[in-house]
Amino acid sequence: MALPCSRCAPTHLTKGSYTVSDDPRSSDRLSALIGQLARLDTEAATTERGDLDLQSTVELVRLMNAEDQRVPAAVAERAADIARAVDGITECFRRGGRLIYIGAGTAGRIGVLDASECPPTFGTDPSMVIGLIAGGERAVRSAVENAEDDRDAAGVSLCELGLTERDTVVGISASGRTPYVIGGLEYARGIGALTVAIASNSDSAIGAVAEIPIEIVTGPEFISGSTRLKSGTTQKLVVNMLTTLSMIRLGKTYRGVMVDLVATNEKLHARSIRTVAELTGVGVDEADAALRAADGSVKLALLMTITGAEASRARDALAAADGILREAIASLS
Missing domain, CATH: 1.10.8.1080 (Helicase, Ruva Protein; domain 3)
Known part of the structure; x- marks a missing residue:
C-alpha cells in the first residue's frame, strides 16, 4: 500500500492487511474470532420462529415485519447519545468541518448513501458530508473480499482527505469490531477529530474507541448473521437523524x-x-x-x-x- 504522507503511516508493522500475529490462517486467531462472534447479538441464531422455509409467504412477511418493529423502539432508547452526536456534528460544521462516514459492506453503503443525498436535499457542497467504504468505490456495488480487515486503509483515506480537528468521523459497524472502522476511528482520534460509533452490539470495540458511542441492540437478525436487515435499518435511521437534525440546527x-x-x-x-x-x-x-x-x-x-x-x-x-x-x-x- 502506498502511503501518501508520513501522517498516514500505520501504527503497527503489517504483513498484508494484518499484523504478523493476526495472520487469519492462524488456528489460535480463528478460535478467538469464533468465540468473539459467538458473544455478539447480531451473530446469534434464534429457533423460536421455527423453520422459515416451511412457513407460508404471508406468515414470513408478518414474522419479518414483527422483527423490524423492534428497531424504532431500540433507537429511541439511545436518543440522548444521538442528540449528543448531532450537537457535536453541528458544532464541527459551524467551524467549517466535515462529516465523514466510514464503514464496510452494508454499513459502508449506508454511509455513502446518506452522504450522497445531502447535496440535493439540503443544498450542501458535496465535500461537506463524505462516505468512505472499505474497498473503495467498487465496493458500493460489489463485495470486495477482505477489505474490511485492513485496519490501516481508512486512516490512509482520511489522511488523503486532509482530516483535521474540525471534522467528525462516524464509524458504522453492525458487529462493532470491523478492523477498517476501528483503525479509522483511532486515526481520527489521534488527529483530534470528533469520533462517533454506530454499532448493533453493546460494549463494542468501535464504541470503546469513539468519543460518542451509539450502541443500539435489536437482538438476533431475522436470518442469522444477515446484518443488512435490522442492523442496516437501524444504521439508516441513525444516519438520517445525524444529518437531518444537524441541518435543522444549521438553519436549513x-x-x-x-x-x-x-x-x-x-x-x-x-x-x-x-x-x-x-x-x-x-x-x-x-x-x-x-x-x-x-x-x-x-x-x-x-x-x-x-x-x-x-x-x-x-x-x-x-x-x-x-x-x-x-x-x-x-x-x-
Missing part, C-alpha cells in the same frame, strides 16, 4: 420545510415555487418572480417576500444570521 429548514434549496431541474423548480407560495401566502406567479429575483434560492426568496427587502439587503441579512432564516427575518422586521 424553516417551519418544518427544506428551504436551503436551489432549483436545478423542473421538479425542483416547481417544488421551490410551491414552497415560497405556501410559506408566505402569495400566489404562484409572485412566488416565481421572487425566486427569479433571488437567482433560484428558496431561502432568499422567502426572506425577500416576507420582509419586502430587496435581494442585496436580504442576502446581507442572511449572511449576518449565518444562514438562519428565522433570525434574518427578525433582523429585517
Whole structure:
C-alpha cells in the first residue's frame, strides 16, 4: 500500500492487511474470532420462529415485519447519545468541518448513501458530508473480499482527505469490531477529530474507541448473521437523524420545510415555487418572480417576500444570521 504522507503511516508493522500475529490462517486467531462472534447479538441464531422455509409467504412477511418493529423502539432508547452526536456534528460544521462516514459492506453503503443525498436535499457542497467504504468505490456495488480487515486503509483515506480537528468521523459497524472502522476511528482520534460509533452490539470495540458511542441492540437478525436487515435499518435511521437534525440546527429548514434549496431541474423548480407560495401566502406567479429575483434560492426568496427587502439587503441579512432564516427575518422586521 502506498502511503501518501508520513501522517498516514500505520501504527503497527503489517504483513498484508494484518499484523504478523493476526495472520487469519492462524488456528489460535480463528478460535478467538469464533468465540468473539459467538458473544455478539447480531451473530446469534434464534429457533423460536421455527423453520422459515416451511412457513407460508404471508406468515414470513408478518414474522419479518414483527422483527423490524423492534428497531424504532431500540433507537429511541439511545436518543440522548444521538442528540449528543448531532450537537457535536453541528458544532464541527459551524467551524467549517466535515462529516465523514466510514464503514464496510452494508454499513459502508449506508454511509455513502446518506452522504450522497445531502447535496440535493439540503443544498450542501458535496465535500461537506463524505462516505468512505472499505474497498473503495467498487465496493458500493460489489463485495470486495477482505477489505474490511485492513485496519490501516481508512486512516490512509482520511489522511488523503486532509482530516483535521474540525471534522467528525462516524464509524458504522453492525458487529462493532470491523478492523477498517476501528483503525479509522483511532486515526481520527489521534488527529483530534470528533469520533462517533454506530454499532448493533453493546460494549463494542468501535464504541470503546469513539468519543460518542451509539450502541443500539435489536437482538438476533431475522436470518442469522444477515446484518443488512435490522442492523442496516437501524444504521439508516441513525444516519438520517445525524444529518437531518444537524441541518435543522444549521438553519436549513424553516417551519418544518427544506428551504436551503436551489432549483436545478423542473421538479425542483416547481417544488421551490410551491414552497415560497405556501410559506408566505402569495400566489404562484409572485412566488416565481421572487425566486427569479433571488437567482433560484428558496431561502432568499422567502426572506425577500416576507420582509419586502430587496435581494442585496436580504442576502446581507442572511449572511449576518449565518444562514438562519428565522433570525434574518427578525433582523429585517
